[in-house]
Amino acid sequence: MRLSIDVLLDYFVDDSAEVLLQIEAAAMADQRLEQQDLRVYCDNPLRAMSGEEGIGQRTWARASGSFQAEYRAVVAIDRAPVDLSSLPPTAMAELPAEAIPYLLPSRYCESDHFEGFVQSEFAGLEGGALASAIGDWVRENLTYASGSSSGVTTAMMTFADRRGVCRDYAHLLVTLARAGGIPARCVSAYAPGVDPPDFHAVAELWLAGGWHLIDATGMAKCGEIARVAVGRDATDIAFMTVFGTATMYRQVVKVTRLDDAVRNGGVG
Structure with a gap:
């Protein structure tokens, strides 16, 4: 592409x-x-x-x-498509140094407040199966609404409001993944088909020895995303x-x- x-x-x-x-x-x-x-x-x-x-x-x-x-x-x-649900989990002690910071809470991704929710909502899932289920949950439970959030909106606020823009989708996906023990980072990107046309934000999760892109809004396919920057949350990837x-x-x-x-x- x-x-x-x-x-x-x-x-x-x-x-x-x-x-x-x-x-x-x-x-x-x-x-x-x-x-x-x-x-x-x-x-x-x-x-x-x-x-x-x-x-x-x-x-x-x-x-x-x-x-x-x-x-x-x-x-x-x-970039070939990958079936995330088939990827095995990685024990935390076996993670590379580059992935460890993305297990931790950050300014907009308060993952330490979501551990109980992840354990109950996705009981029995781990690795790629958990990542795939979290992506589906965010996509199905949030409504995309332009102007519904601001520069101070956190994942917890998005979880409560159940609406947001691409940044909010990425923050919530990253937050839930970290709460489930999967390193996750935010990615600023370009992609066709984004509506309204703008800089786009997606998530990237560490699974089976590598980073894998997920767009919880469903607007961009993995093979059509051009990364710009990566980071803990929107603070690090602002255009x-x-x-x-x-x-x-x-x-x-x-x-x-x-x-x-x-x-x-x-x-x-």
Whole structure:
């Protein structure tokens, strides 16, 4: 699967502030960057560094007044579908160092408050069978509602409200997985078919020696997701963090399946 990605961020930054961007698709074994171009319009030099776990790239900019960023890329994804329910459990003592932090509670994923619920709701399940059941539960018990949450909404609040956006679905899935002893992290991503079109958030769970993507909203297939960044929760994967105040004028995220675009006469 090949994806065309086109992003525009158009903001006004009050006074002067540091801006941290995470909008570039990550170069990884299962997703190859065929083309990539990031342009940031500001008066100060940029500074780039690796993202969490060495995945993706963070870019620092200092902005004052008008601030724009444009990103375009073509990403080839080579990721075979996996039947999660068939994957065996991994004993905690056998987990690699990289997975252990993702067993622990974090700011938006209060997994220590959900252990009793997971034990009762998913009794007898472990490993991939538990992961698959949790993904199904989140998908079936939440309602996707734009504007129903905010930047302070936690997994516990989403669990109580039973509605949210992709970030909330990812937070709750990650939280329940951690409560069940499965390392889980949040992933910012690009994917076609996301409605409304925007930066997308999914979950990634450690099973059978590797990370496996799950989109609890059901909008994105595993083989059509291009990772941008990974982290404990939305704090680590935000596409743009302003250390000050800013006003959004315009934000556009367009992700197109190139094969579909060719059949329909080209990329518009």
